[in-house]
Amino acid sequence: MTSSDRPTLGVGLIGHAFMGAAHSQAWRTAPHFFDLPLRPELTVLAGRDRVRVAEAAARLGWADVETDWRRVVARSDVGLVDICTPGDSHAEIAIAALEAGKHVLCEKPLANSVAEAEAMAEAAARAAARGVRSMVGFTYRRVPAVALARQLVAEGRIGRIRHVRAAYLQDWIADPTAPMSWRLEKDKAGSGALGDIGAHIVDLTQHITGEQLTGVSAIMETFVRERPLAASSGGLSGVAGEGMGEVTVDDAALFLGRFSGGAVATFEATRFALGRKNGIRIEVNGSEGSLAFDFEDMNVLEFFDGTEPAETAGFRRIIVTEPDHPYVGAWWPAGHGLGYEHGFTHQVVDLVTAIAKDVDPAPSFADGLQVQRVLAAVERSAANASTFTEI
Structure with a gap:
């Protein structure tokens, strides 16, 4: 069967800024490189905005x-709804789409609150019983080096997990004159660095280890509490307007x-x-070895085999290509x-394959x-000063 003879999957994408462009590229590219069961x-x-969305549609295909x-x-010609909007609209759109059989x-993050995420997960479970599938977009899982790390841990290659360290570092708002955007407003974004990028390393560490976080102790800080209002917003940068807005x-x-x-x-x-523009660093130490991944060198996984003799032991640089x-x-x-864009393509591949096989894809809405829940626990801990011991 040729690709043109296969059943089609009509996709409706909500949102066309940074993430919308990345998702568009993935939907265009996936069927040209992978043998997908659906087209x-x-x-x-x-x-x-009709003018802006029409321009984006022409550019993105x-x-x-x-x-x-x-x-x-x-x-009726849409079988899947792809949500790339700010977090404050995720729950309403996703639940409506699932109830409509899409x-x-x-x-990510799935929602702006635990209550919204619970409602979404419940709707997803009801829909799954009718064969309607759902996935949350933690695309870094699909970086080949990360997928290999998960595989090595699952095979027991580093033994029992003892220590995990994770960092996600960016600098795009370090300039205090950078204008406001929706990502700096809690009612739209849910949280700042925590939800925007911290969610990724929470998911990555749980995915790689195959374990869940059970407790946290946190501090959070806002360094710049007022910024110039943006004449336009919605991306990683904007044009400064008049007046100041509260972060x-x-x-x-x-x-x-x-x-x-x-593990701690x-x-x-x-x-x-x-x-640091998009620096993600994950290291996992086990009883028999260690793994380390750095997104700034994303085609490499570092692996230390603790069972090797000391005279030849050392971190092995695996080129994951x-x-x-x-x-x-x-x-x-x-x-x-x-590159960065390939994770989105792999996400499409895994989602389309799961839909065709009538199985739940991962990461699920439950994931x-x-x-x-981890993000909410971090916020609660940071708000409770008694969890931080002064020296």
């Missing part, structure tokens, strides 16, 4: 446009954690680390690295709810 069609793109997400959900892909989210979040298997952990998420490595066989010859 995705870029059916409709939704945005509030979408066949039609809507200015109301409800019309996307109602369309599969759903929702960007109502955290600029940095740091916390200790404990995993269900007893440290986490750091900040958007004030000058010189061999055809046998996760996802890599569909791409380029060995040694030709992949997203677990991350949301």
Whole structure:
């Protein structure tokens, strides 16, 4: 059967800024490199401004446009709704789509509160009983080096997990004159660095270890509490307007954690680390070895085998570009690295495959709810000064 003979999956994308562009690229690319059981069609793109969404649709490859997400959900030619909006609208759109029988892909974090995430997870469970699937978009899971790390841990190659350390460092708002955007408003974003980037390292560490965080002790800080109002917003930068706006989210979040298997952990998420544009560092230490991953060298996984003799032991630098490595066989010859955008393509591949097989994809809305509970616990801990012992 050729790709053109396969059943189609009409996709409706809500949102066309940074994440919308990344998702669009993935939907366009996946069927050209992977043998998908369904053929995705870029059916409709939704945005509030008709002129802007029409321009984005022409640029990104979408066949039609809507200015109301409800019309996307109602369309008979849409089988999957892809949500790339700010967090304050995730729950309403996702629940409506699931109840309408549409599969759903929702960007992270799943919601702006535990209550919203619980409602979404409950709706997803009801929909799954009818064969309607849902996934939350933690795309860094799909980086081949991260997928290999998960595989090595699952195979017992580093033994029992003892220590985890994770950091996600950016600097895009370190300049106090950078204008306001929705990402700096709690009612739209839910939280700041914690939810925007901290959610990723919470999910990554739980995914790699196969364990869940059970407790945290945290501090959070907002370094710049007022910023110029933006003449335009919605992306990582904007044009300054007139007046000042209050920043109502955290600029940095740091916390200790404990995993269900007893391992201890440290986490750091900040958007004030000058010189770090998208620095993700994960290290996992076990009883028989260690793994380390750095997104700034994303095609590499460092592996230490503690069972080797001391005279030859050392961290091994694995170039994760061999055809046998996760996802890599569909791409380029060995040694030709992949990039940021490939994680989104792999996400499409896994989601479409799960839908065709009529199984639940991962990470599920239940997984997203677990991350949301961790984020909420971090905020509660940071708000409770008694959890921090002064010296």
